Amino acid sequence: MRYKQRPAGSNWGDFGPDDQLGRLNLLTPEKVLEGIAEVREGKSFCLSLPLDLPGGSKWNPRRRPPTLLPVLRNNKSNISYELRQDEPYFTDVLCDHSVTLYTQYSTQWDGLSQVGSLFDLHGDGQRQSCFYNGFAAEADMFGPIVREPDEQGRLPPAPARALGIEHMAAKGVQGRGVLIDLEAHFGREKRRINFRQLREVMEADGVVVERGDIVLFHTGFGQMLIDMNGNPDVEQLEHSCVDLDGRDEALLKWIDETHIAAIAADNHAVEAYPADKLGAAHYPLLPLHELCLFKLGIHLGELWYLTSLARWLREHKRHRFLLTAPPLRLTGAVASPVTPVATV
Template sequence: MSTEPQPIDGLPSYAELRTRTDAPAGSNWFLFGRDDQIGTLNLLRHNSLCEAAGEVRDGTAFHLDLPSDALTSSLAPTRKPAEHRIFSRTPYHHDEWLDGFYTQYGSQLDGLRHIAHPDHGFYNNADPRRFTTDDGLLGMANLAAVPIAGRAVLLDIGRYLEGTGAPLDHLSGPAVGVEVVEATAQAQGTEIRPGDILLLRFGWLDWYRNVASDQVREGLVTNQFHTGLRQSHEMVAWLWDHRVSLVAADNFALECWPAQPDSPFFTDPEIHGGHEDPHAGIMHRALIGLLGMPIGELWDIDALAAACAEDRRWSFLVTVAPMPLVGGVGSPANAIAIR
């Protein structure tokens, strides 16, 4: 089965986007309208819910969010686990609140306020001076209102590489190139259709929960080398040219962390000026900032992947329900797969 992209919407290819002179090169800015705030979720229009419902065969649902206590310590130095408070007004009543709730702590969806391109700014030239809690520009409420539901496919990269005898060594944080992504799709016989939601399984969460020692897990916040996609224009092209509406994975940042030294997404000051930025060279800048593609991270895909591998069926229906937080930067994913 061919996995070549089948564009049906008249939108430019990524190669054509990189030649733009009316907007930042490599961006799709203004192609969905100058006031657009949902980016590649516009592509869900190609993803018929009636057809997506046909992907449900055995009626099994999978919750793709980690429990709140699944990460024993934060994976990012700026994010901490929430403090959960419960109180009672009477012996027959309970209520609760959260202190220090970081919307992108666990299984999450990065919104379009999250990352800008350092040279060009935020998606669709949105003015970051409006990024306040009472202004909805590029906020999560826009993504929640879409709503996000449709056909999804899983590419089980970790299982594919294990089958080739070259499993990923998550301790060293390997970079996975686009050729491996494509080879996985070919080996599975998986067709990616315009508007699909794409899930990538590296096997990172399985390693984190079942293989990594307590010492290794505790050290991840300071010694961050995480498995993920290699930063490249070819990878961005693969996602855009396949008209992926949303991409999510079971690892820390979708892409490998930190960015590879040959990443094409370093800015000139980062290359020549020694500018210290933990986000230097990351592909988020192209995916979120230039294409408006929401990114899911730390999704709990293992049980779903096992079911897919058992019957060799890698497509299903997915719903994603981010918090309708006005002005929100990110959200718990609240994702469910039904197959």
């Protein structure tokens, strides 16, 4: 056993001692059929931003937009490469790109290896870096952590040996999505939404969330990024649109007890970041991330594009749909770009 005790309020071990899917285990064939039953029009919505948005690195200087480069062919650019250069009777013209992607730059899934916590796994008073289901950072996942670059400024590769995003991809991530339209009730006012306010929105709109559903929160933030067209106004973004209040214990309890399979939002962190400070010796900066990714195994989607879907659902007095949203099958990655599709 990798651990002798599990965090209070966690479900470690409930899906098996070596589980790496978390609440995605609730995406059963029955849940897929429930999602399919929501398809009445055959109309699909792309829920991804263009992956070069937000644009530049003003919003997050640690992350950069995708870089497309030509693959070399015979030491020449393989963009509009005419094969007659190789054999005069060939008529083919070929193109081939390489791409550098920051996995959390734009529309993404956070993997269960993306956020862990310092926790006393063995009950010996020693807190150590660990992740969902008791996988220890060094012993089980990354090995010895190298934090300083070498003479060339490079860090060694660090794929996750456990909890990589490839497990989510292999699952398929398809089921019934439920959209909660926060922008329709709060506009683009900057505020933190607690469970009482969330419940009022759900009651007003007739939204029901059931075991195994994937819940999406529409705030309008993604539409703002679209409208800014690659030149994000950081000041305006930081003072616009609602976030979930990760410090609200009633909200965290609802997420747990509803048995949600996964959560996504069109804002940059689902929850308000940074969360309010606490007068405690130790506490998480991202409490909703800690609950979802570390304790319960609930994957989080960020920076999705939900406005077109939200408007259509409201116009048709609906809130459920079939959601198909597998990440890239990137072995060992802690997160992944995603192009989700909602079908209504």
